Amino acid sequence: MSVLAARDLSVSYGKIRAVKSVSFAVERGEVVALLGSNGAGKSTLLRAVAGSVAPEAGQVLLGGRDITGWPAHRVARAGITLVPEGRGLLARMTVWENLLMGQYARGADDAHALEAAMDRFPVLRQRRRQIASTLSGGEQQMLAIARALVGRPEVLMLDEPSLGLAPRLVSAIFDVVAGLKREGVTIVLVEQNARKALAVADRAYILETGRVVLEGPAAELAAGEAVQRAYLGGAPA
Amino acid sequence: MLAQQLVNGVMLGAVYALIAIGYTLIFGVLGMLHLAHGEVFMIGAFVGLVVATHLSGNVMLALAAAMLATGLLGLLIERVAFRPLRGAHHLAPLATTIGAGIALQETARWYFGPEQQGFPATITLTLWEVGPLRVSSVQVFILAAALALMAAVHLFLARTRAGRAVRATAEDPAVAGLLGVNVEAVILITFFVASTLAGAAGVLVGLAYNSVHPFIGVQMGIKGLVVMLLGGLGNVPGAMLGGVVLGVLEVLGVAYLASSYRDAFAFGAVMVILLWRPEGLLGLRVQRRD
Numbered sequence A: 001m002s003v004l005a006a007r008d009l010s011v012s013y014g015k016i017r018a019v020k021s022v023s024f025a026v027e028r029g030e031v032v033a034l035l036g037s038n039g040a041g042k043s044t045l046l047r048a049v050a051g052s053v054a055p056e057a058g059q060v061l062l063g064g065r066d067i068t069g070w071p072a073h074r075v076a077r078a079g080i081t082l083v084p085e086g087r088g089l090l091a092r093m094t095v096w097e098n099l100l101m102g103q104y105a106r107g108a109d110d111a112h113a114l115e116a117a118m119d120r121f122p123v124l125r126q127r128r129r130q131i132a133s134t135l136s137g138g139e140q141q142m143l144a145i146a147r148a149l150v151g152r153p154e155v156l157m158l159d160e161p162s163l164g165l166a167p168r169l170v171s172a173i174f175d176v177v178a179g180l181k182r183e184g185v186t187i188v189l190v191e192q193n194a195r196k197a198l199a200v201a202d203r204a205y206i207l208e209t210g211r212v213v214l215e216g217p218a219a220e221l222a223a224g225e226a227v228q229r230a231y232l233g234g235a236p237a
Numbered sequence B: 001m002l003a004q005q006l007v008n009g010v011m012l013g014a015v016y017a018l019i020a021i022g023y024t025l026i027f028g029v030l031g032m033l034h035l036a037h038g039e040v041f042m043i044g045a046f047v048g049l050v051v052a053t054h055l056s057g058n059v060m061l062a063l064a065a066a067m068l069a070t071g072l073l074g075l076l077i078e079r080v081a082f083r084p085l086r087g088a089h090h091l092a093p094l095a096t097t098i099g100a101g102i103a104l105q106e107t108a109r110w111y112f113g114p115e116q117q118g119f120p121a122t123i124t125l126t127l128w129e130v131g132p133l134r135v136s137s138v139q140v141f142i143l144a145a146a147l148a149l150m151a152a153v154h155l156f157l158a159r160t161r162a163g164r165a166v167r168a169t170a171e172d173p174a175v176a177g178l179l180g181v182n183v184e185a186v187i188l189i190t191f192f193v194a195s196t197l198a199g200a201a202g203v204l205v206g207l208a209y210n211s212v213h214p215f216i217g218v219q220m221g222i223k224g225l226v227v228m229l230l231g232g233l234g235n236v237p238g239a240m241l242g243g244v245v246l247g248v249l250e251v252l253g254v255a256y257l258a259s260s261y262r263d264a265f266a267f268g269a270v271m272v273i274l275l276w277r278p279e280g281l282l283g284l285r286v287q288r289r290d
């Protein structure tokens, strides 16, 4: 059974229909990419899964359990963690406090997970007493991912983790995602950088104006002509 | 003589700080003003008076009873004056909380009468001479209680899971929700804590002035607001500092001008400070929230 699935999910903001009857599924240990141009509805889809916005129709299933319409805190406690667009750090808190908040949903501190996160991102150990807003953009994204990981989520959803970062840091973020995949973390990855996302993902869904227009194994999509033209800027190599 | 006045000012300021912390906690979490907070303070004073007069002469018991009662009152006010307005304009609770405040004043006036009520002397009055200063046991108790409560709030916010959840919600409720924080529960915790502090302040003021009446909350509510602005909106250490600053300004006004200019001088000085630092003493730039 899929660890996470959406069935015919629709979301509106007032009159704007941002997500129209979208279905997708994520298997345990998979990296699934959600791609599409600006305004396609990717963030809205993640928000609906996370409970930040209420879907107007459809279902969200976590391990087969219907969690549609649950408020965000219940979804988080059930094991879905969203790193939102713009990172969602608590800018006035220290790095360490942000990490502790990453474990809030678990109900108890997990020192081992905190250590592991700081081993993964040694800069966070150095900066643990620093106020989050004083970190560089790359460090902030590392902290956002670390904060999600210390909660040991069933499903990690990353909304444009490479947004606004220098190319070197974009590669570093994708290396982190690849590393997590090797460790078996289940990931839903929303990205503008389709080429890199398809390289790390197992499968992908392509959204256009709120609908899924293409889906399949990432390698096939990367090689396909339609995706090449629309998202990868050129004909197949 | 000035040193003596400063002692009084710090004591008074610590009480203002307790009220201002409540305002600032609620403003921090909801971005809304609670204009019945002064009346919560007043109810705390009366609960303390009733307990001290009729049940027990133990001041700690009066304090605890007042805090519990006002904590529950805070939850009730949240329920009737704030929750129905979730998502409404951030000025909407001004109307509902002013209404709640009037209801509390009138209830107190109906039950206790409009005149001053003597607050029983629950602390044996001892005077100590410390160099040129005369310090009474009542003053020491008030200052110690206020500082202990402020320390407790500080530790709660800085060190506990629930306290961090309150701060996370104050910073960004949507992000707090994504992290597993039940924002509605945090709002209730915040109202409870804020209101217990106001209730404690009510008992301490009763002890300081030996009297309470149904309208003491009006002026105290304004002072709490002024202190919150002085310290910086939503800033707890700022409220603590602002309280002491206002208390000291008041006694300086009395010392150097006349006691009838006390508030005029203190509020005037606060205006000057705010012209110099509009964000308040410890405030960050205020971000507009919608």
Ligand SMILES: Nc1ncnc2c1ncn2[C@@H]1O[C@H](COP(=O)(O)OP(=O)(O)OP(=O)(O)O)[C@@H](O)[C@H]1O
Residues within 6 Å of the ligand: A013, A016, A017, A018, A036, A037, A038, A039, A040, A041, A042, A043, A044, A045, A085
């Ligand atoms: N809070 C909101 N209120 C109203 N409309 C919104 C809101 N958020 C998004 N929308 C609209 O919903 C549609 C989908 O937006 P969404 O943010 O989900 O797209 P996206 O695929 O994440 O885009 P991007 O790549 O730019 O992040 C857009 O038309 C957007 O303008």
Ligand SMILES: [Mg+2]
Residues within 6 Å of the ligand: A042, A043, A044, A085, A159
């Ligand atoms: Mg987006």
